[in-house]
Amino acid sequence: MLRVTSRDNSFLKALAGQANSPAPIWLMRQAGRYLPEYREVRSKVASFLDLCRTPELAAEVTLQPLRRFDLDAAIVFSDILIVPYALGQRVEFVEGEGPKLEPVRDARSVAGLSRSGATEVLAPVYETIERVTAALPKALPLIGFCGAPWTVATYMVEGGGSKEQAAARLFAYRERATFQRLIDLLVETSADYLVNQVKAGARALQIFDSWAGSLPEDEFERWCIVPTKRLVELVKARLPEIPIIGFPRGAGVLAERYARETDIDAIGCDTSMPVGWMRRLQEHLPVQGNLDPLLLVAGGEALHTRVGAILETLGQQPFIFNLGHGILPETPIEHVTRLVNLVKKS
Amino acid sequence: MLRVTSRDNSFLKALAGQANSPAPIWLMRQAGRYLPEYREVRSKVASFLDLCRTPELAAEVTLQPLRRFDLDAAIVFSDILIVPYALGQRVEFVEGEGPKLEPVRDARSVAGLSRSGATEVLAPVYETIERVTAALPKALPLIGFCGAPWTVATYMVEGGGSKEQAAARLFAYRERATFQRLIDLLVETSADYLVNQVKAGARALQIFDSWAGSLPEDEFERWCIVPTKRLVELVKARLPEIPIIGFPRGAGVLAERYARETDIDAIGCDTSMPVGWMRRLQEHLPVQGNLDPLLLVAGGEALHTRVGAILETLGQQPFIFNLGHGILPETPIEHVTRLVNLVKKS
Numbered sequence: 001m002l003r004v005t006s007r008d009n010s011f012l013k014a015l016a017g018q019a020n021s022p023a024p025i026w027l028m029r030q031a032g033r034y035l036p037e038y039r040e041v042r043s044k045v046a047s048f049l050d051l052c053r054t055p056e057l058a059a060e061v062t063l064q065p066l067r068r069f070d071l072d073a074a075i076v077f078s079d080i081l082i083v084p085y086a087l088g089q090r091v092e093f094v095e096g097e098g099p100k101l102e103p104v105r106d107a108r109s110v111a112g113l114s115r116s117g118a119t120e121v122l123a124p125v126y127e128t129i130e131r132v133t134a135a136l137p138k139a140l141p142l143i144g145f146c147g148a149p150w151t152v153a154t155y156m157v158e159g160g161g162s163k164e165q166a167a168a169r170l171f172a173y174r175e176r177a178t179f180q181r182l183i184d185l186l187v188e189t190s191a192d193y194l195v196n197q198v199k200a201g202a203r204a205l206q207i208f209d210s211w212a213g214s215l216p217e218d219e220f221e222r223w224c225i226v227p228t229k230r231l232v233e234l235v236k237a238r239l240p241e242i243p244i245i246g247f248p249r250g251a252g253v254l255a256e257r258y259a260r261e262t263d264i265d266a267i268g269c270d271t272s273m274p275v276g277w278m279r280r281l282q283e284h285l286p287v288q289g290n291l292d293p294l295l296l297v298a299g300g301e302a303l304h305t306r307v308g309a310i311l312e313t314l315g316q317q318p319f320i321f322n323l324g325h326g327i328l329p330e331t332p333i334e335h336v337t338r339l340v341n342l343v344k345k346s
Numbered sequence: 347m348l349r350v351t352s353r354d355n356s357f358l359k360a361l362a363g364q365a366n367s368p369a370p371i372w373l374m375r376q377a378g379r380y381l382p383e384y385r386e387v388r389s390k391v392a393s394f395l396d397l398c399r400t401p402e403l404a405a406e407v408t409l410q411p412l413r414r415f416d417l418d419a420a421i422v423f424s425d426i427l428i429v430p431y432a433l434g435q436r437v438e439f440v441e442g443e444g445p446k447l448e449p450v451r452d453a454r455s456v457a458g459l460s461r462s463g464a465t466e467v468l469a470p471v472y473e474t475i476e477r478v479t480a481a482l483p484k485a486l487p488l489i490g491f492c493g494a495p496w497t498v499a500t501y502m503v504e505g506g507g508s509k510e511q512a513a514a515r516l517f518a519y520r521e522r523a524t525f526q527r528l529i530d531l532l533v534e535t536s537a538d539y540l541v542n543q544v545k546a547g548a549r550a551l552q553i554f555d556s557w558a559g560s561l562p563e564d565e566f567e568r569w570c571i572v573p574t575k576r577l578v579e580l581v582k583a584r585l586p587e588i589p590i591i592g593f594p595r596g597a598g599v600l601a602e603r604y605a606r607e608t609d610i611d612a613i614g615c616d617t618s619m620p621v622g623w624m625r626r627l628q629e630h631l632p633v634q635g636n637l638d639p640l641l642l643v644a645g646g647e648a649l650h651t652r653v654g655a656i657l658e659t660l661g662q663q664p665f666i667f668n669l670g671h672g673i674l675p676e677t678p679i680e681h682v683t684r685l686v687n688l689v690k691k692s
Contacts (some may be wrong), residue, residue: 054567169640172644174646214597214618216641217620217621217669218655250596252599252618253619273599274599290562294516294519295562298519309564324562
């Protein structure tokens with residue numbers, strides 16, 4: 001199978017430090033509920049996790065948005081909570097309620113987690129990646145991903161999503177050593193997981209730190225920067241060429257330290273980051289982002305104006321157009337078409 | 347009744363631009379559920395809103411933390427949602443679920459809001475302030491407050507608290523003119539409300555913009571900076587000397603613009619703001635914050651270290667010690683005592 005080189009694709013060119021006109025575009029959660037063909041496939045399986053773990057179907061939904069829109073990358077359809085599942089934690093996705101996990105709350109439950117079954121649990125993801133890369137036009141790279149150790153740990157400790165990640169933050173304050181063991185386990189497991197995704201065909205990686213924003217600076221350093229840096233090091237030790245995007249959602253002022261200190265190749269910026277500040281980060285590394293997903297739902301003249309402002313400020317340097325957060329289920333498909341056209345015509 | 351001047355009190359001195367040793371301290375939600383004497387008073391009334399609207403009891407709970415801790419200011423016990431209630435919106439506080447409002451979702455429901463009954467609904471707050479100022483030692487000032495127009499509007503549109511304030515943000519994108527009318531109404535009502543709190547005895551004001559962080563930069567300018575600036579102008583036109591603290595929670599990088607453009611006298615910083623960045627803001631105006639309330643729950647050596655780091659970086663310039671968010675119900679009282687002692691001994 002032919003592999004895409006950075007010469008062929010503006011997304012990979014941007015990650016390699018080149019400016020592109022037009023800018024490349026992909027959308028976080030571009031495979032998802034806003035597409036009727038996704039909902040059709042989803043209805044065939046009992047649970048969301050079953051969909052992630054059925055390579056034929058996961059590959060199909062990964063490819064769906066590429067058939068509709070002129071996007072510059074695919075991203076494997078999976079979920080960041082597949083890693084705790086692979087470590088032996090009970091994970092369920094309850095329809096309309098989000099994920100439910102058996103909470104990890106003490107040293108004993110951390111000690112009960114094990115990487116021994118991880119390869120088997122994660123194998124369907126690798127098979128999905130193989131299927132997608134076989135089916136994709138050769139100019140289109142596939143992105144592999146994982147959750148950042150901190151963000152995955154918040155779900156593991158809270159037992160699901162939460163307001164301000166209070167249980168995980170309190171656990172981290174009270175039981176530093178135990179929480180550190182959990183983070184270390186996630187770093188090691190995630191490194192193997194990312195490396196295997198690349199071996200299966202992924203050409204770039206993204207680390208989603210969705211809850212980075214709930215950490216004060218010293219905790220941000222300890223649980224976001226240091227583990228991410230270690231994770232990147234472990235991956236790069238085995239795959240020096242693979243580009244890695246970090247997405248420290250909500251990091252605010254601390255995004256600059258994250259960009260400088262973690263050895264990532266590009267930084268994803270959330271909706272709250274001013275484009276002038278993204279421009280400043282661009283002096284150091286390529287940036288990705290950051291249209292408000294709600295503006296893509298709303299559409300209208302405001303969408304047009306905002307897309308223009310983002311491209312005007314960031315398009316002259318290495319830049320990847322994206323949303324500042326995942327695409328929302330209620331997004332009208334014609335707004336996505338319009339967005340991609342706006343970016344491609346720029 | 348003797349009024350406190352800024353000469354007598356380190357909190358007012360800090361707001362007037364002076365450094366103080368030791369730094370003044372008060373805590374957001376210092377009157378609240380972590381105190382058994384608060385829970386005792388709360389049990390006497392059917393609802394939280396009843397407590398806010400019963401001056402004798404509201405004054406009592408306002409004074410409770412001052413009896414236990416060596417704090418440098420009181421803050422009137424009330425709630426930011428008293429303003430929508432005063433505008434005729436149905437507001438309930440459901441135990442364990444937070445506030446529930448009849449959502450404002452279209453031009454007709456915005457048009458149905460009216461300031462005609464506001465004075466009567468808000469009168470108990472003014473009476474609470476009169477009672478508290480009469481009872482307080484003269485060196486202790488009382489802070490009045492309101493929610494910022496954006497934050498109050500999010501509750502009015504969502505019908506309660508919400509994840510990422512999606513309904514309000516979408517409403518603002520889709521129906522700019524209607525949302526602008528709602529914001530304008532909140533600016534005017536809040537200005538009168540703040541002025542009347544000062545007339546009743548409040549010696550400083552705080553504007554809580556708890557959901558400022560969910561706005562992208564252009565929306566942040568439109569719904570946070572501009573209305574706050576207008577609110578501050580309206581208050582200062584009538585009370586040029588009153589110090590006003592703005593608290594744009596989650597504003598991140600945009601806190602600097604907020605500090606420069608709203609004409610506030612001091613800025614409250616949330617937990618995510620690095621102290622080095624607060625130090626930078628201190629070149630422009632006094633800063634307040636920003637200990638993690640969860641660290642106050644956890645206690646231990648980490649609390650000691652963090653308090654020291656905050657004081658060391660910020661204590662040489664005008665600074666008010668506070669939390670980065672409200673004190674949590676599960677906070678051990680002895681940790682609060684320890685915190686206040688740490689600050690006072692510094």
